Amino acid sequence: MAEHRIPDPAGFGVRLRTTSPDDTRALAARAADLLRGGETLLLHGPLGAGKTCFVQGLCTALGVVDEVTSPTFTLANRYEGRLVVHHLDFYRIGPEADLADIGVDALLDEIDAGEAVLVAEWPQRLAPLVKRRLELLVLPGATPEERIWHLRGVPELPAPWAALASAGGGGAC
Ligand SMILES: Nc1ncnc2c1ncn2[C@@H]1O[C@H](COP(=O)(O)OP(=O)(O)OP(=O)(O)O)[C@@H](O)[C@H]1O
Ligand SMILES: [Mg+2]
Numbered sequence: 824m825a826e827h828r829i830p831d832p833a834g835f836g837v838r839l840r841t842t843s844p845d846d847t848r849a850l851a852a853r854a855a856d857l858l859r860g861g862e863t864l865l866l867h868g869p870l871g872a873g874k875t876c877f878v879q880g881l882c883t884a885l886g887v888v889d890e891v892t893s894p895t896f897t898l899a900n901r902y903e904g905r906l907v908v909h910h911l912d913f914y915r916i917g918p919e920a921d922l923a924d925i926g927v928d929a930l931l932d933e934i935d936a937g938e939a940v941l942v943a944e945w946p947q948r949l950a951p952l953v954k955r956r957l958e959l960l961v962l963p964g965a966t967p968e969e970r971i972w973h974l975r976g977v978p979e980l981p982a983p984w985a986a987l988a989s990a991g992g993g994g995a996c
Pocket of ligand 1: 843844845968
């Protein structure tokens, strides 16, 4: 289905590898350290790739104590830690749905105000609405617990994000 299109990794500039769910959470924790509020992270990748696992690591690192679960059926979950995290999943949002009707405009205004971060799975329809965004594409690796993470930013990937590839949980590949 067109709304479930996954981007081509050739369009991403930075590549990392994680070797287990814990390693993915460690990578997400390092990403969380870079968040100041106002960022939008788009998480691309097939079913079961590790997008929600990444969000769990991100939220834990931000001090969220609530259990982070997939918002596949709820569309949006809100968590409070050092920053507010809005975790969205557009998998079940059909191409006919008006994103404004489901509250996306209001959420984007809140993100623009810099008080929260937005993390979205299956975000193809959201991407054109977000001028500044960080995009991660996770794909299966060569072994069952290996995942390859591709990063890019629009209009560019900030240097600290590119540097995620150079150390710790989720090394370069
Ligand atoms: N390196 C890894 N990183 C993340 N998850 C991994 C890794 N290795 C194995 N897994 C497993 O892969 C699954 C990832 O599930 P997760 O819910 O995070 O996927 P998802 O990309 O959010 O899928 P969906 O599109 O269905 O929401 C989990 O069962 C997790 O234990
Ligand atoms: Mg998920």
